[in-house]
Amino acid sequence: MEKFTTHTGVGVPLRRSNVDTDQIIPAVYLKRITRTGFEDALFAAWRGDESFILNQPEYKAGSVLVAGPDFGTGSSREHAVWALKDYGFKVVLASRFADIFRGNSGKQGLVTGIVSQENIELLWKLLEAEPGKEITVSLEDRTVTCGELTVPFEIDDYVRWRLMEGLDDIGLTLRDEAAITEFEGTRDAWRPKTLPAKTLPKEEIVAARPVD
Amino acid sequence: MGTTLAEKLWSDHLVKKGEGGAPDLIYIDLHMCHEVTSPQAFEGLRLAGRQVRRPDLTIATxxxxxxxxxxxxxxADKTSRTQVDKLRENAKEFGIRIHSLGDADQGIVHVVGPQLGLTMPGMTVVCGDSHTSTHGAFGALAFGIGTSEVEHVLATQTLPLKPFKTMAINVNGTLPKGATAKDIILAIIAKIGTGGGQGYVLEYRGEAIRNLSMEGRMTICNMSIEAGARAGIIAPDETTFEYVKGRPHAPEGEDWDAAVEYWKTLKTDDDAVFDTEVDLNADELEPFITWGTNPGQGLPLSADVPSPEDFAEESDREAAVNALEYMGLTPGTPLRDIEIDTVFLGSCTNGRIEDLRAAAAILQGRKKADNIRLLVVPGSARVRLQAEREGLDKVFLDFGGEWRNAGCSMCLGMNPDQLKPQERSASTSNRNFEGRQGKGGRTHLVSPLVAAATAVRGTLSSPDDLEDAPAALA
Structure with missing residues (x-):
């Protein structure tokens, strides 16, 4: 993962609350087996609308999304993070994020900064008054700067450290492999295992057919 | 001071306590995989030259x-086929048990785990699917994860996690006739909002919860995520033990006794303190439905479509304006007057045998309204077999419905079962997001009883609205 310290890019005001991951990327785009190439799927349903913010030329190159509360609710699909990243977003700012989305973002190097709703409103006004205006996000200082305005954002200390160091989670956990093995040795024997597989007797499943 | 159930499960699975702001390392007892959120995780393992640490704690469907x-x-759909083929290849390569399409144990992961007896009290359960919270109904700590975390669990059988906050949801009183577990959870989400549960494990408690079957408890825990929660949990009791006993992977003999002895300790101590508590009185509940485009936009069926001015918060007003436009609804319209095109009975929320029985009891001897398409999709192949043994398939077919094979189906419209633009559904699933059931489709979330009554009348209805309302309602 790339290290993240500071980013400056075009801010995109998305005046919507409860942007769920079905809006960020509809399910029909989840059938790919790659981890990249999802940029066309981002906000797919809204991209068809000419007035949608990312269809306005000034915002097209956006890399800092400023969204309403409860961003990323619903489905756990990490594709939502991949789509935002593939489009070019490095940061999402909102007053509240859904937990799974925020966790997924942290794993993928997308910064999710929690900014108070009052400050989100200020950022929206600045970005709408001057479309294409740039925002600077400093992970080091935990600040967002837009013109004369500088506001703080919150992010978990550990996630911030990992993003700034660009560290891979699995590698970190595997340093504790001995502790995992030791823990496994303490488990009760009756705890279920999927193997060897046990099932009720096999039965034939009849395929349903289309009705006319 | 005592501890809550969720905290007990956390400490029971603590491999290593995080220091200096680092997360705790938590052991995972059961990891379920499906075709959509796993391919990139297996690819990640392959690229890093890593193995699956515990294939014997992993299952795929x-x-x-x-x-x-x-x-x-x-x-028929090539990209879907590729994704399913990829899962089969990955399962083979990494030695993971898989139940494929056509197998009697195939079905929605959250229906399959419990029915195989793999979901038990006291476990940690994860899956790359937000509705993993379903398994909390057994007194397990169960939550959805993203694909990076799927890869993490495959490689290490653990997850680095910060402790969740705890919220008690006390549902006291007795559910009136015609109200169900689905109405409880829709009312809870409407009360605390789609972000109300963020960072929390919701522990559902109280008389109305105790009186629910395991199916009903699963419906409630399933939708915890729609309130933004990490997980939902219900302390195990005799109802739970009875459900688990005798299932293929349930412990037997002395193991069973040892397990039950442990399971009986899995409850919140009397003197434990939750970070937050919410109360709901079940006595006053009536059938609940959603009118908008997030699961928090719900009202009793007897209400009217709300107006944006009814909301105090600016963001709620804006959300209501967007939702009403998308849903094509006019404020003041009685919800009961809303005409429906498709009724979807199924999903990990309400696709279990009890849900099909409840709907069939209403549909028995009736015919569907002319404007209605009824799609019945059992949650698993075993549910389908059981329903057929009970003759429920005949009830659905005689009524004019379609009887399908098992899967997620129209809940998320990744397969051909989708709404057309502006088509309106009454759906027993869990999400009414824009386009969730098909681009431009409009979803009203309902219980199986409301789904069935709606299929009879053609407008959003409860069983009470039917002539000769059936006497034996759940």
């Missing part, structure tokens, strides 16, 4: 994009 018709033929 095919559910999200699989067709519910012609399942004996190659999957």
């Amino acid at each position: 095919e559910d999200h994009n699989t067709p519910t018709l012609d399942i004996d033929l190659p999957i």
Whole structure:
């Protein structure tokens, strides 16, 4: 993962609350087996609308999304993070994020900064008054700067450290492999295992057919 | 001071306490995989030269994009077929048990785990699917994860996590006739909002919860995520033990006794303190439905479509304006007057045998309204077999409905079961997001009883609205 310290890019005001991951990327785009190439799927349903913010030329190159509360609710699909990243977003700012989305973002190097709703409103006004205006996000200082305005954002200390160091989670956990093995040795024997597989007797499943 | 159930499960699975702001390392007892959120995780393992640490704690099935018709033929949609083939290849390469389309144990992961007896009290359960919270109904700590975390669990059988906050949801009183577990959870989400549970494990408690079957408890825990919660949990009791006993992977003999002895300790101490408590009185509940485009936009069926001015918060007003426009609804319209095109009975929320029985009891001897398409999709192949043994398939077919093979189906419209633009559904699933059931489709979330009554009348209805309302209602 790339290290993240500071980013400056075009801010995109998305005046919507409860942007769920079905809006960020509809399910029909989840059938790919790659981890990249999802940029066309981002906000797919809204991209068809000419007035949608990312269809306005000034915002097209956006890399800092400023969204309403409860961003990323619903489905756990990490594709939502991949789509935002593939489009070019490095940061999402909102007053509240859904937990799974925020966790997924942290794993993928997308910064999710929690900014108070009052400050989100200020950022929206600045970005709408001057479309294409740039925002600077400093992970080091935990600040967002837009013109004369500088506001703080919150992010978990550990996630911030990992993003700034660009560290891979699995590698970190595997340093504790001995502790995992030791823990496994303490488990009760009756705890279920999927193997060897046990099932009720096999039965034939009849395929349903289309009705006319 | 005592501890809550969720905290007990946390400490029971603590491999290593995090220091200096680092997360705790938590052991995972059961990891379920499906075709949509796993391919990139397996690819990650392959690229890093890593193995699956515990194939014997991992299981896979095919559910999200699989067709519910012609399942004996190659999957017509090429990208879906590729994804399913990829899961089969990955399962083979990494030695993971898989229940594929056509197998009697295939179905929605959250229906399959409990029915195999793999979901038990006291476990940690994860899956790359937000509705993993379903398994909390057994007194397990169960939550959805993203694909990076799927890879993490495959490689290490653990997850680095910060402790969740705890919220008690006390549902006291007795559910009136015609109100169900689905109405409880829709009312809770409307009360605390789609972000109300963020960072929390919700522990559902109280008389109305104790009186629910395991199916009803699963419906409630399933939708915890729609309130933004990490997980939902219900302390195990005799109802739970009875459900688990005798299932294929349930412990036997002395193991069973040892397990039950442990399971009986799994409850919140009397002197434990939750970070937050919410109360709901079940006595006053009536059938609940959603009118908008997030699961928090719900009202009793007897209400009218709300107006944006009814909301105090600016963001709620804006959300209501957007929702009303998308849903094509006019404020002041009685919800009961809303005409429906498709009724979807199924999903990990309400696709279990009890849900099908409840709906069939209402549909028995009736015919569908002319404007209605009824799609019945059992949650698993075993549910389908059981329903057929009970003759429920005949009830649905005689009524004019379609009887399909198992899968997620129209809940998320990844397979051909989708709404057309502006088509309106009454759906027993869990999400009414824009386009969730098909681009431009409009979803009203309902209980199986409301779904059935709606299929009879053609407008949003409860069983009480039917002439000769059936006497034996759940």
